[in-house]
Amino acid sequence: xxxxxxxxxxxxxxxxxxxxxxxxxxxxxxxxxxxxxxxxxxxxxxxxxxxxxxxxxxxxxxxxxxxxxxxxxxxxxxxxxxxxxxxxxxxxxxxxxxxxxxxxxxxxxxxxxxxxxxxxxxxxxxxxxxxxxxxxxxxxxxxxxxxxxxxxxxxxxxxxxxxxxxxxxxxxxxxxxxxxxxxxxxxxxxxxxxxxxxxxxxxx
Amino acid sequence: xxxxxxxxxxxxxxxxxxxxxxxxxxxxxxxxxxxxxxxxxxxxxxxxxxxxxxxxxxxxxxxxxxxxxxxxxxxxxxxxxxxxxxxxxxxxxxxxxxxxxxxxxxxxxxxxxxxxxxxxxxxxxxxxxxxxxxxxxxxxxxxxxxxxxxxxxxxxxxxxxxxxxxxxxxxxxxxxxxxxxxxxxxxxxxxxxxxxxxxxxxxx
Numbered sequence: 001x002x003x004x005x006x007x008x009x010x011x012x013x014x015x016x017x018x019x020x021x022x023x024x025x026x027x028x029x030x031x032x033x034x035x036x037x038x039x040x041x042x043x044x045x046x047x048x049x050x051x052x053x054x055x056x057x058x059x060x061x062x063x064x065x066x067x068x069x070x071x072x073x074x075x076x077x078x079x080x081x082x083x084x085x086x087x088x089x090x091x092x093x094x095x096x097x098x099x100x101x102x103x104x105x106x107x108x109x110x111x112x113x114x115x116x117x118x119x120x121x122x123x124x125x126x127x128x129x130x131x132x133x134x135x136x137x138x139x140x141x142x143x144x145x146x147x148x149x150x151x152x153x154x155x156x157x158x159x160x161x162x163x164x165x166x167x168x169x170x171x172x173x174x175x176x177x178x179x180x181x182x183x184x185x186x187x188x189x190x191x192x193x194x195x196x197x198x199x200x201x202x203x204x
Numbered sequence: 205x206x207x208x209x210x211x212x213x214x215x216x217x218x219x220x221x222x223x224x225x226x227x228x229x230x231x232x233x234x235x236x237x238x239x240x241x242x243x244x245x246x247x248x249x250x251x252x253x254x255x256x257x258x259x260x261x262x263x264x265x266x267x268x269x270x271x272x273x274x275x276x277x278x279x280x281x282x283x284x285x286x287x288x289x290x291x292x293x294x295x296x297x298x299x300x301x302x303x304x305x306x307x308x309x310x311x312x313x314x315x316x317x318x319x320x321x322x323x324x325x326x327x328x329x330x331x332x333x334x335x336x337x338x339x340x341x342x343x344x345x346x347x348x349x350x351x352x353x354x355x356x357x358x359x360x361x362x363x364x365x366x367x368x369x370x371x372x373x374x375x376x377x378x379x380x381x382x383x384x385x386x387x388x389x390x391x392x393x394x395x396x397x398x399x400x401x402x403x404x405x406x407x408x
Contacts, residue, residue, distance in 0.1 A: 006300070033258070
């Protein structure tokens with residue numbers, strides 16, 4: 001008989017869908033589908049409906065490009081936030097990382113990526129024009145470039161500096177240094193070198 | 205502001221759905237949802253629809269309880285299969301494992317589990333009655349008990365043997381021995397002991 005590995009076409013297409021996700025192999029995908037089949041049908045339908053709604057109902061904030069349930073996100077529409085301070089980040093994950101510190105009271109600008117010639121990502125692929133527009137409209141005092149400390153991050157920082165430096169505002173980057181909890185023995189020499197050069201007065 | 209970790213309720217519920225799958229943590233779930241948001245919306249809708257169809261459209265074969273697109277599965281409805289030979293397995297995965305060997309020409313019976321008092325699974329939770337019914341209807345020459353070589357597998361084998369032994373048929377189990385490709389040094393002593401006792405004449 002012609003038995004193409006799976007006993008059901010529907011099962012096979014469900015496995016294919018899960019296996020198309022990053023980091024999910026065919027064995028894991030099969031296990032996930034089998035677990036759905038063991039669940040309550042209503043629960044599984046809700047799962048499917050949530051996925052269908054994803055693209056249909058999700059918004060990206062018109063101001064900062066963060067994910068949102070409305071046209072303007074909760075952060076941008078919060079009156080307590082300092083609108084003159086913009087933290088430029090690569091992704092929505094990075095907004096969440098900074099938010100979790102509970103240290104930041106400004107707003108964000110999500111670039112949607114980072115300049116990376118190797119991956120074919122140039123400035124035009126990122127939300128840089130809308131950042132410059134925002135600066136041109138005025139009212140911005142400082143822009144914090146909170147990008148990864150990689151070559152791509154440095155390139156993007158440099159590009160943004162070149163484009164935004166002509167406006168009357170402060171451009172800053174995150175402090176570089178030894179991460180809290182790190183042992184010096186295992187800290188790379190570039191980080192350690194910078195941390196020595198940028199040393200701070202001892203505070204009790 | 206009240207910022208409950210996720211910038212969007214919809215995003216959060218999608219992450220919750222993925223995190224409810226076995227072996228998927230919240231970080232991975234978030235990564236999966238973000239990857240869906242970067243994909244073509246039509247593709248993602250198809251994903252959601254496939255999940256919704258899962259319970260609605262999938263069948264379990266009336267004869268062997270294997271997953272199927274129709275009332276009777278492709279294996280049971282195949283005329284070339286020997287209907288007098290039944291291979292009893294724990295799960296659909298095991299049907300696929302035996303099918304992949306391309307060595308078996310009989311049909312299957314999927315128990316849907318294994319007797320495991322620790323997990324609260326007794327004989328009544330498994331498809332054992334329908335197996336006995338099948339045997340009573342006649343025409344079965346042999347039943348191969350292809351269960352795991354664990355304590356639960358042995359218990360289930362013993363239970364099935366007790367229930368089916370009164371009928372006029374052959375009851376067999378899979379051959380036990382050293383797996384092909386295994387080094388003797390690392391083979392457990394029970395397997396090795398059985399393999400010595402059940403040794404076969406050398407064949408060139």
